[in-house]
Amino acid sequence: MLAARTYFNIRTRTLQNRNHTRVLQKLSSVLNAATNRSYASPPERGNKAVLITGCDSGFGFSLAKNLHSKGFTVFAGCLLKDKGHAGVKELDQIKSDRMITVQLNVVKQEEVEKAVEIIKENLKDPEKGLWGLVNNAGISTFGEVEFTSMETYKEVADVNLWGTVRTTKACLPLIRRAKGRVVNISSMLGRMANPARSPYCITKFGVEAFSDCLRYEMHPLGVKVSVVEPGNFIVATDLYSPEKIKAIAEKMWNDLPEIVKNDYGRKYFDEKIARMNTYCNSGSADTAPVINDVTHALTAATPYTRYNPMDYYWWLRMQVMTHLPGAISDKIYIH
Numbered sequence: 001m002l003a004a005r006t007y008f009n010i011r012t013r014t015l016q017n018r019n020h021t022r023v024l025q026k027l028s029s030v031l032n033a034a035t036n037r038s039y040a041s042p043p044e045r046g047n048k049a050v051l052i053t054g055c056d057s058g059f060g061f062s063l064a065k066n067l068h069s070k071g072f073t074v075f076a077g078c079l080l081k082d083k084g085h086a087g088v089k090e091l092d093q094i095k096s097d098r099m100i101t102v103q104l105n106v107v108k109q110e111e112v113e114k115a116v117e118i119i120k121e122n123l124k125d126p127e128k129g130l131w132g133l134v135n136n137a138g139i140s141t142f143g144e145v146e147f148t149s150m151e152t153y154k155e156v157a158d159v160n161l162w163g164t165v166r167t168t169k170a171c172l173p174l175i176r177r178a179k180g181r182v183v184n185i186s187s188m189l190g191r192m193a194n195p196a197r198s199p200y201c202i203t204k205f206g207v208e209a210f211s212d213c214l215r216y217e218m219h220p221l222g223v224k225v226s227v228v229e230p231g232n233f234i235v236a237t238d239l240y241s242p243e244k245i246k247a248i249a250e251k252m253w254n255d256l257p258e259i260v261k262n263d264y265g266r267k268y269f270d271e272k273i274a275r276m277n278t279y280c281n282s283g284s285a286d287t288a289p290v291i292n293d294v295t296h297a298l299t300a301a302t303p304y305t306r307y308n309p310m311d312y313y314w315w316l317r318m319q320v321m322t323h324l325p326g327a328i329s330d331k332i333y334i335h
């Protein structure tokens with residue numbers, strides 16, 4: 001009995017050691033690949049096509065122009081193409097058969113399906129599929145949990161989370177044919193939470209989980225899935241403006257239940273809004289790190305799983321929040 005147990009223990013240990021060695025070997029090759037950032041040569045003009053959502057402004061707008069200049073055929077999904085948004089007009093003025101603006105509200109199933117039809121009609125060979133999808137469309141809001149209505153939670157999730165899921169599902173048959181790429185724009189707030197940002201954070205945490213599941217499922221099919229997690233680029237994009245904050249704050253206060261209004265008081269509420277206003281001019285004005293990371297995810301032979309275009313303060317904070325026990329990171333950053 002004792003001999004059998006000893007044999008069993010030794011055999012288990014040998015198997016475990018072999019597994020550990022395999023894990024270490026894998027880890028070393030992963031670290032090797034991760035430290036060498038290699039860009040594949042840009043596609044031959046028009047050879048690769050990509051759909052980007054949310055191209056009216058911000059990252060999406062810059063990305064559309066950038067990828068077009070690199071030789072991609074760009075399907076630029078724009079929320080307000082039918083309303084003649086200035087950003088859409090500027091993209092149309094490029095007057096190139098590789099820059100195709102498409103009306104696309106990611107909340108509307110019929111607009112997503114129509115966009116996929118337009119893509120199929122314009123691809124040189126639809127059987128070869130679509131190389132890339134960049135799920136970039138997003139909205140943001142703020143507000144403590146007690147200040148945020150269910151309607152607001154649902155509104156933000158409709159665009160950021162369900163919009164990403166809906167557009168991805170609609171494009172996957174084309175992306176699979178190309179053994180292409182899906183790049184989801186999440187946020188550093190998809191990895192670490194922040195007070196007064198729950199309506200936004202929960203959607204971006206959802207995008208992260210969705211991307212991970214999709215990456216595992218698509219791996220055997222040759223499709224690569226990456227997540228880009230920008231830090232603070234508020235000043236460079238249209239995500240927040242004093243006008244947007246004022247409108248959100250007014251509606252929020254008006255819709256608050258009386259008990260919440262009375263318990264917190266107007267002074268507390270106004271202080272929170274004033275703090276939010278100071279963020280409008282914060283962050284990095286240069287979106288190049290985000291654009292470069294998305295480009296890498298679309299073109300590199302071995303794209304990264306996660307990209308962190310952010311300044312050192314936020315990068316360090318994210319490492320602490322995601323790697324240390326909550327009791328320690330809370331003490332450092334939250335309390």
Ligand SMILES: NC(=O)c1ccc[n+]([C@@H]2O[C@H](COP(=O)([O-])OP(=O)(O)OC[C@H]3O[C@@H](n4cnc5c(N)ncnc54)[C@H](OP(=O)(O)O)[C@@H]3O)[C@@H](O)[C@H]2O)c1
Pocket residue numbers: 053054055056057058059060078079080085104105106107135136137138139140159163185186187188229230231232233234235237238239240283
């Ligand atoms: N800026 C930052 O600091 C930052 C940081 C981390 C992550 N992000 C993420 O980056 C992405 C791009 O945002 P951004 O910063 O570039 O802000 P942005 O300038 O506001 O761009 C977002 C774009 O999405 C569009 N959009 C909104 N609702 C849509 C819908 N239902 N369907 C399709 N498009 C829709 C907007 O159109 P309209 O302009 O017409 O409303 C806009 O063009 C978002 O996912 C955001 O969460 C931004």
